[in-house]
Amino acid sequence: MADHYSEAPNQGALQEDTSQNFGTKLKQLEAIVERLEGGDLELEESLASFEQGVRLTREARSRLDAAELKIKTLLERDDNAPSSRDEGASNE
Numbered sequence: 001m002a003d004h005y006s007e008a009p010n011q012g013a014l015q016e017d018t019s020q021n022f023g024t025k026l027k028q029l030e031a032i033v034e035r036l037e038g039g040d041l042e043l044e045e046s047l048a049s050f051e052q053g054v055r056l057t058r059e060a061r062s063r064l065d066a067a068e069l070k071i072k073t074l075l076e077r078d079d080n081a082p083s084s085r086d087e088g089a090s091n092e
Contacts, residue, residue, distance in 0.1 A: 025060045029053055 032053040035041060041049065 022060060022063050025056045025063075029056050029060070032056070 032049050035049055036046060036053075
């Protein structure tokens with residue numbers, strides 16, 4: 001049986017995958033912070049972990065920005081759509 005991630009995802013699966021990836025990235029960042037705060041890493045390991053943390057932070061920030069844009073777009077659509085209350089008022 002094929003792994004569901006290897007198949008072309010539908011919209012619901014894509015949204016689920018995105019949220020899981022975001023949560024995974026946060027957990028990875030937390031683990032990196034713990035390792036760095038532990039102070040037991042060699043300089044090279046610390047630099048590599050820091051670099052990975054910066055990359056994960058940028059990816060997570062990008063996902064948050066995309067989610068924020070989507071929310072704003074959805075809210076703007078709702079604000080511009082005539083409500084049933086407006087339609088009723090114009091008929092009276």
